[in-house]
Amino acid sequence: MTSQYIGNPAIGSPTGNYTGKAPAVWPAKVNQIPKEVFGDKSLFEDELKNIFYGDCWHVVGHFAEIPNAGDFKTFDLGRVPLLIARGKDNQVRVFYNTCTHRGNQLEVATSGNRKEFECPYHRWLFSLDGALAACPGSKEFAPDFKQENFGLMEVKSAQFMGIIFVTMGKNTPPLTEWLGDVVPPTLSTLLGGDGRLKLLGYQKVRYDSNWKGYNDNDGYHAPMLHTAFRLLNWQGGTTGFQRMTKNGHVVFEAELKAIQNNGFVNDPSLVEFKGSDPAKGSRIVQLFPATVMVKHLDIINLRFAMARSHDVTEVHYAYFAHEDDDEAMVQHRIRQSSNLLGPCGMISMEDAAIFQRIHIGNQTPGFAEFQKGVTSLSEVPMDVKQNDETGNLPRWEHYRKVMGFKREGEK
Amino acid sequence: MSSSSLLSSQSAAFSKDKPSAMVPDDFIWQGYSALETQWRVERLLSRYVACIDDDNLEAWPSFFTQEACRYEIITRENVERGLPLTLVFCTSQGMLADRIVSLREANIYPQRWYRHIVSNVLIQAVAEDYLEVHSHYVVLQTRRNGQTSIFSAGKYKDRIVFQNGELKFAEKRVVVDTHSIDTLLVSPI
Numbered sequence: 001m002t003s004q005y006i007g008n009p010a011i012g013s014p015t016g017n018y019t020g021k022a023p024a025v026w027p028a029k030v031n032q033i034p035k036e037v038f039g040d041k042s043l044f045e046d047e048l049k050n051i052f053y054g055d056c057w058h059v060v061g062h063f064a065e066i067p068n069a070g071d072f073k074t075f076d077l078g079r080v081p082l083l084i085a086r087g088k089d090n091q092v093r094v095f096y097n098t099c100t101h102r103g104n105q106l107e108v109a110t111s112g113n114r115k116e117f118e119c120p121y122h123r124w125l126f127s128l129d130g131a132l133a134a135c136p137g138s139k140e141f142a143p144d145f146k147q148e149n150f151g152l153m154e155v156k157s158a159q160f161m162g163i164i165f166v167t168m169g170k171n172t173p174p175l176t177e178w179l180g181d182v183v184p185p186t187l188s189t190l191l192g193g194d195g196r197l198k199l200l201g202y203q204k205v206r207y208d209s210n211w212k213g214y215n216d217n218d219g220y221h222a223p224m225l226h227t228a229f230r231l232l233n234w235q236g237g238t239t240g241f242q243r244m245t246k247n248g249h250v251v252f253e254a255e256l257k258a259i260q261n262n263g264f265v266n267d268p269s270l271v272e273f274k275g276s277d278p279a280k281g282s283r284i285v286q287l288f289p290a291t292v293m294v295k296h297l298d299i300i301n302l303r304f305a306m307a308r309s310h311d312v313t314e315v316h317y318a319y320f321a322h323e324d325d326d327e328a329m330v331q332h333r334i335r336q337s338s339n340l341l342g343p344c345g346m347i348s349m350e351d352a353a354i355f356q357r358i359h360i361g362n363q364t365p366g367f368a369e370f371q372k373g374v375t376s377l378s379e380v381p382m383d384v385k386q387n388d389e390t391g392n393l394p395r396w397e398h399y400r401k402v403m404g405f406k407r408e409g410e411k
Numbered sequence: 412m413s414s415s416s417l418l419s420s421q422s423a424a425f426s427k428d429k430p431s432a433m434v435p436d437d438f439i440w441q442g443y444s445a446l447e448t449q450w451r452v453e454r455l456l457s458r459y460v461a462c463i464d465d466d467n468l469e470a471w472p473s474f475f476t477q478e479a480c481r482y483e484i485i486t487r488e489n490v491e492r493g494l495p496l497t498l499v500f501c502t503s504q505g506m507l508a509d510r511i512v513s514l515r516e517a518n519i520y521p522q523r524w525y526r527h528i529v530s531n532v533l534i535q536a537v538a539e540d541y542l543e544v545h546s547h548y549v550v551l552q553t554r555r556n557g558q559t560s561i562f563s564a565g566k567y568k569d570r571i572v573f574q575n576g577e578l579k580f581a582e583k584r585v586v587v588d589t590h591s592i593d594t595l596l597v598s599p600i
Contacts, residue, residue, distance in 0.1 A: 111492065201496025203487040205592040228517040265512075266505030314591070319496050338500035344484070344596040346513040352595035353520045 055169030161195025248288030257279020
């Protein structure tokens, strides 16, 4: 073999020394994403600063996970530990999960019910609304110590139909503005119309994937990757659409016709549709940066994602029934939720395998190339079809801007 | 049954594991001595995990009763919180077979080898027509790169019956300690 490059000159190959470092300047073509953004370890630190600790809202839970006074859950936003608690006044508050004394992690359980929160280190005691109720030996504390100044630190939070959002940014727009006009109608249907949900339980999974690879599923892949849809002869209706917002959210709506059993399944009761309106059969809401929420058949699934590092994303798939369901409907939802979607689901477990392969395969030179639905190389599309992959490009564009990357030729 | 009573009954089921000392040493079940019953139960469990580990999954549903069998994988975390959601939930042999057809023909996933280790097999209760048996399991997973890791640890809670001269699972409840799944769960446990 000579030292000369052997290959197909018609295809070409990226030149230069590949470093795996994300470039500060992106290509002028809007359908090309530099692959290095998936595997660059140092980029993750900038993402924590600009996105996860920046001026974005992040989904950390739903009211139905903590229905009673004293219920709490813990969650991490980047590396920041949060404590989400329902007070005696029925208010849900989000605190930093840290004692205000010396910074000891206050609550270690993932969920539970408490009368108050006690730090075991020096027995500082906090009431459910965050106030410091007791601190032994306070007579000998520093001269400027005031008990009322040492309540738990609260994180700015807001809610939409029970979905709990937090932000650590100083200039985050109000939640209604951030969600825009496109998201609420679809999200409302996804949440059963009013968000009065009842928690069924969790499936928790760790993906060996960057959070952006986890969140880059598109409208093009569904009928291609998920063979089960084809085997089941499961066709969506023709009235569906995909809509995006400029700040990176994507919503899908699709009709879902009752399955025509073609003899492929031995027990078709699993894929029965008991929802009242097939036109509302399938809904997906993807919120920037990392949240995916799905309603499919009678499954209501909120996916609380935690970007752990540049190569690990942890996702808590939480499944819900509606408060008004009768017992038969609850049982039906449990069966469907337990078998179809998520990391063990018969229909879409492929996604998990793809997240990992996307992560590994993108540690190579060049660009992730979006094609399906691209009509312009210079304009980010805002009008796309249901099965286009271009619906993800506004999100990538928003990411690029938030991260401060320029485009070629941009001043 | 209301959903709340379902929740509490599942939660209670876990915390009420009776010590096996309650079962006498000298019982006779379906004409078998205690010793032979223990041996037959352990042989059933060994055959069951060999079926999975040897990738003989088409035979997997036949370990269950034909009528009204129940197979579920549920996390210990959900059980202890009284939450009914499972990871896999099958209520008929047909559903078990559909799982296997799906993973053979539809699902895409990296090939991995499973190795089940089953131990601590305890007959918890002896009724006239069934046994309640608890055992511990560990699933070792070997990825394509040859590295082996612990994929799942937990407990089998089985209801075993005697049918046409063979032991079968009428109910198999897999309670998983490892509630953080590594990427995805493909094969049965």
